[in-house]
Every structure is written in structure tokens, then in C-alpha cells.
Amino acid sequence: MLQNPNPAPAYYQQAETLLVAVDCIIFGFDGEKLKLLVFKRKLNPFAGAYSLIGSFVHPSESTTDAARRVLFDFTGLQDIFLEELHVYSEVDRDPGARCISIAKYALIRVTDYHKALSDHYDTEWVALDSLPELVLDHNRMVADALQRLKQKAQFYPIGFELLPKKFTIPMLQRLYEEIFERSFDARNFRKKLLSLTLVKPLPEKDRTTSKKGSFLYRFDYKKYERLSKKGFQFSLFKI
Amino acid sequence: MLQNPNPAPAYYQQAETLLVAVDCIIFGFDGEKLKLLVFKRKLNPFAGAYSLIGSFVHPSESTTDAARRVLFDFTGLQDIFLEELHVYSEVDRDPGARCISIAKYALIRVTDYHKALSDHYDTEWVALDSLPELVLDHNRMVADALQRLKQKAQFYPIGFELLPKKFTIPMLQRLYEEIFERSFDARNFRKKLLSLTLVKPLPEKDRTTSKKGSFLYRFDYKKYERLSKKGFQFSLFKI
DNA sequence: GCAAAAGTGTTACGCTTACACCCATGG
DNA sequence: CCATGGGTGTAAGCGTAACACTTTTGC
Incomplete structure (x- = not known):
């Protein structure tokens, strides 16, 4: 300067x-x-x-x-x-x-x-x-x-900032539905999310919202940063 | 208030x-x-x-x-x-x-x-x-x-703000190549642009860059505004 | 045993990409 | 007549979107 x-x-x-x-x-x-x-x-x-x-x-x-x-x-x-x-x-x-x-x-x-x-x-x-x-x-x-x-x-994984660090996929989906004021197909949402390999599965379940319980995941910030620098563009659905 | x-x-x-x-x-x-x-x-x-x-x-x-x-x-x-x-x-x-x-x-x-x-x-x-x-x-x-x-x-047609109001498709492509620091296939670029039907062809040619001349177009701001309000998302290429 | 949420695969379609040649013109 | 940039179509592959049933478990 x-x-x-x-x-x-x-x-x-x-x-x-x-x-x-x-x-x-x-x-x-x-x-x-x-x-x-x-x-x-x-x-x-x-x-x-x-x-x-x-x-x-x-x-x-x-x-x-x-x-x-x-x-x-x-x-x-x-x-x-x-x-x-x-x-x-x-x-x-x-x-x-x-x-x-x-x-x-x-x-x-x-x-x-x-x-x-x-x-x-x-x-x-x-x-x-x-x-x-x-x-x-x-x-x-x-x-x-x-x-x-x-x-x-x-285009940025900022939704994860609104969830507990350990979250379930249905929880994330509900958040996205709230933000975008639309619904998503549960199978496609899960499939797309997992295909990005940016959330790490945990061996624990959250049982507060169902009897069966839902597996918890954690967002991998480090991996996202790495991919991001290589030009990777985060997106969970087509605009 | x-x-x-x-x-x-x-x-x-x-x-x-x-x-x-x-x-x-x-x-x-x-x-x-x-x-x-x-x-x-x-x-x-x-x-x-x-x-x-x-x-x-x-x-x-x-x-x-x-x-x-x-x-x-x-x-x-x-x-x-x-x-x-x-x-x-x-x-x-x-x-x-x-x-x-x-x-x-x-x-x-x-x-x-x-x-x-x-x-x-x-x-x-x-x-x-x-x-x-x-x-x-x-x-x-x-x-x-x-x-x-x-x-x-x-995701927004702001490139048109940098071109004369009447512009040619190769001109627009060069601008996009400059902004995104990559090249585009001329056929695909033209095809995608025209498929949006947001540029109106004019019966005039610009002859400053070639002997054959290149047809001039005008961006249809009104149409873009209309589509935009209905949820249309402008994009010329996949991210 | 049943209600309520979690989890799972396949197929069709549309969009994106790759790719090569002819056209028009001024010099 | 030739060099230069403008203009055109098709086919393959990938990602998206639509869609229905089984699993688990607390009550």
C-alpha cells in the first residue's frame, strides 16, 4: 500500500x-x-x-x-x-x-x-x-x-449455520423448505446431499422427532473449503 | 413506519x-x-x-x-x-x-x-x-x-451494461470470456443466448470487426423484468 | 398393532457439451 | 481468390425430477 x-x-x-x-x-x-x-x-x-x-x-x-x-x-x-x-x-x-x-x-x-x-x-x-x-x-x-x-x-452452505452442529437430514430439509418456501422430495434431497460428500455420518441418532430416530450428520467445513478453492460450487438443487 | x-x-x-x-x-x-x-x-x-x-x-x-x-x-x-x-x-x-x-x-x-x-x-x-x-x-x-x-x-444479465445498447453476439461472447477468464464454444454460446429469447435481433450489421459483418441485437430489459418476477433465473452457462 | 417419521432405487427427460464445415465480404 | 471472422446442427452423456413402498419403534 x-x-x-x-x-x-x-x-x-x-x-x-x-x-x-x-x-x-x-x-x-x-x-x-x-x-x-x-x-x-x-x-x-x-x-x-x-x-x-x-x-x-x-x-x-x-x-x-x-x-x-x-x-x-x-x-x-x-x-x-x-x-x-x-x-x-x-x-x-x-x-x-x-x-x-x-x-x-x-x-x-x-x-x-x-x-x-x-x-x-x-x-x-x-x-x-x-x-x-x-x-x-x-x-x-x-x-x-x-x-x-x-x-x-x-450456492453456499450457509444453512448449516442455522442448525445444531449435529443435525439430521430431515431437519436440514425442513430448514431448506422454510428458506425457499417450497417442498423438496425427500429421496432426491437426501441423494443430492449425500452425493456431495460434504456431510459426515455419525453413529448417533436423534430421537426427538420420531420413534425410529434419525441419524445425525456433521458438515465438513474443511472439505468444503478445500473443494471451494478448486472451483467447486455448492448447490443442493437446480435453480 | x-x-x-x-x-x-x-x-x-x-x-x-x-x-x-x-x-x-x-x-x-x-x-x-x-x-x-x-x-x-x-x-x-x-x-x-x-x-x-x-x-x-x-x-x-x-x-x-x-x-x-x-x-x-x-x-x-x-x-x-x-x-x-x-x-x-x-x-x-x-x-x-x-x-x-x-x-x-x-x-x-x-x-x-x-x-x-x-x-x-x-x-x-x-x-x-x-x-x-x-x-x-x-x-x-x-x-x-x-x-x-x-x-x-x-445469474444476472449485467454484462449487457458494459456493451453498447446494440451489440453483436461475438462481442458479448468476448466480454463473457473476459469476465470469466475462460472460453466458450461459439455455437453453444449463441444457441443458449438465443434460446432465452431475451435479445431482439435488429436488421443491421456491425462491420467494424469483420468483412462479412455481424448482426446487431438489443437486450430486452422489459421482457427480462417480466420473466424475473415470475421466478425466471438468467444464466448463460452451467456453473 | 398401529401411527408416524425415516429410509431406500429406478426411469424418463431435458440440458449441457463436444465437435467441423460453409458463408460472406473486403482487400 | 483468399484470408478473416460469422454463422449453423447433431449426438452422447449427465444430472434432475418424478414416483411408492418398507422399516423401526413408542405408545
Whole structure:
């Protein structure tokens, strides 16, 4: 990288600065429905209203740092899937101040979720098909995130981020059916998944959803990374 | 949208604001090679160095407004393809100031490009395979934009944004070969393209690249929009 | 023993790919 | 007349999609 050969001129200082926030669209899957984590604001403005989880970005941190900070504060989770969605910067988007928001979406394993924090922050899981009204442009952010999730899940194995690390094939299928709002043939789904050889069978069964029980699998991230670098494109069904 | 029921508290004012910039990764195609539009800075810091085209975001405009403003200033073009790439916000990314940059990539028709402005701003088209060193993290931005262009062009007809509105099939094929760094079989490429019925044949030929001449086509944006809404997925070749 | 979910193979079709020659024209 | 790029069809193989019955076990 080129090093700055001269000091920054007045130009830099004169330019107008802005408030910068991050807002997190946090998805979860309870085995049945796709859910969103929201919280009820305690402070004004909008006290009592539902909102995405967010924070202003401090000068001493990157936007990713800020997002990870609030995610940890509200869920107790670290090392979770987090990706930038979009910058929302309409001049009048926040009546309280000129503030741009960098929206990021996160995928979390509901099973790992730290429930103790839930009460403290008044967070709630809400089903995506019955969202409450959220503050500002947050409903728009959720709609955009959902569209992105659909796109991304077609060609990247991000669905596995929403399941427990050990999961069954029917569980995965239900998740995919939830994300894509369509059904899949169980035989073809299983066949295609196993043909990718990216899930490793475990000698254990999950018996919570049936008497017979269903074998557990684990996603092989290392193998996926390896194949990915060689040009392999993940996909579970034809578009 | 919920209206603010109460005035914003001191919290809003206390939060620290940041400099926010937009930087544009501007791609063009001259019929032969994929090019990037850069300019040689006249002012410090980094006077004389190559840089992406950008600006600080004013409080009175959205980031899209800001990007369109600089694109118009530097190229004389309006209504061009512009999409957000990523927010670059590492704390030490700009030694001159704490500044985050929202990178956007643009696709322009080199034929429409307003050359008169080129001299005024010292802009230059450079081939993507022989980029100069750019200021700050701009080389990283370009690499990321190129990757995004590849991804996006697989499933969205954005290649047409880089060609004149009337184009020939061999021209389009050369562009795709440039983007995807691979070759395509001319018969299969043409067959697949025409089978989508998204390009309308014109009764004119382009004779600049061969004696025989090659028929011109026009992309049918309206038809694409219509099909798109019904769930049609654009793709010119299997991944 | 029965209800409820898990697990298993085969076939038809469509899409993708590979491949070689004639056409039109300007010089 | 020849060099150059434009334009055309067919066949093989692969992946996708459709489809019905058996297995296991808790109650």
C-alpha cells in the first residue's frame, strides 16, 4: 500500500462527519420455523417499540467489530456467521438524527443461544411470517436480508449455520423448505446431499422427532473449503 | 413506519460521528479487454498516485446520491448500473483520518463515456490484468469487485451494461470470456443466448470487426423484468 | 398393532457439451 | 481468390425430477 507522502490537508477536517450505526438481522431456526431476533426498546426514541439489535459504530472499531460486539452483548455468542447486507443511508431514514446504518445479517444456532440474556435485554424470537412493525426502516432491512438469505443459500452452505452442529437430514430439509418456501422430495434431497460428500455420518441418532430416530450428520467445513478453492460450487438443487 | 414518539435524547448527540466516503469501482469493456477507470490525484494526500474515483458523503445526500454525483462529475454519465459492494471500515485503513468507505461498483458503456472530462480530471482506463498500485485499500476493493462481478454475471444479465445498447453476439461472447477468464464454444454460446429469447435481433450489421459483418441485437430489459418476477433465473452457462 | 417419521432405487427427460464445415465480404 | 471472422446442427452423456413402498419403534 502506498504510504501517505504528505499530511492530510484541511480538506479532510472540513468534510462533514455522520453518525454510523450497525443493525443486525439475526436469523434462527427452531426446527420448525425461521425466526428473527428482535428486542423491545427501553429507551427513547421509540421506547417500547420493536427494533433490530444495533449500536453506533465507535471510531475505535470497524463495523464488523461493532456488529460482533452487539451480537455478543445480546446473545452471548461469538464466532457466528455474519455478513454485510447493505448500507441504508436515505437522508430522512431516522427522524432523530442524520444517521446511516450498515445492516448485517447473522445466522445463529438457536440451541447455542444464551437464554439468560434474553430477559435482561427483552429480546424475542419472532416468526418471519408474522413480524411486528419495527422502528425506522428495519422492516425493509429484514425483507432485504430474507431475499439475500435465499440467494446465498442456493450456492453456499450457509444453512448449516442455522442448525445444531449435529443435525439430521430431515431437519436440514425442513430448514431448506422454510428458506425457499417450497417442498423438496425427500429421496432426491437426501441423494443430492449425500452425493456431495460434504456431510459426515455419525453413529448417533436423534430421537426427538420420531420413534425410529434419525441419524445425525456433521458438515465438513474443511472439505468444503478445500473443494471451494478448486472451483467447486455448492448447490443442493437446480435453480 | 413508526413515528418518533419522543425527541431524541442526549445519547444521539454524544455518539461519535465518522467521515464517510464512497469509492467507485468503474468497469468498462472496450471490445477486447475489461478495464477499470482510475484517476491520478492532484491533491494531497497521495498527490500523483492512482486512486479510485470517490468523495466524502455529504449529510444532505444518501451514499447512492454521492456515488452518482461523482460518477456524473468524472464521466458525464447518468443512469448507469451502480451497486453496493462492501463497506471498508478498518480503523487504520486511511492514515489521514478515521474514515470508512462505502465501495460501489459501476458498469459503464465505454462508447457513451464522455471523453472530454477525461483530460480535465486526469482519468485513465487501465486493463484489469495490469493495474497500477492504488492508494489506501483500493486494490483490495477492485479485487473484491471483480469477484462480485463474476458472481453476479452468472445469474444476472449485467454484462449487457458494459456493451453498447446494440451489440453483436461475438462481442458479448468476448466480454463473457473476459469476465470469466475462460472460453466458450461459439455455437453453444449463441444457441443458449438465443434460446432465452431475451435479445431482439435488429436488421443491421456491425462491420467494424469483420468483412462479412455481424448482426446487431438489443437486450430486452422489459421482457427480462417480466420473466424475473415470475421466478425466471438468467444464466448463460452451467456453473 | 398401529401411527408416524425415516429410509431406500429406478426411469424418463431435458440440458449441457463436444465437435467441423460453409458463408460472406473486403482487400 | 483468399484470408478473416460469422454463422449453423447433431449426438452422447449427465444430472434432475418424478414416483411408492418398507422399516423401526413408542405408545
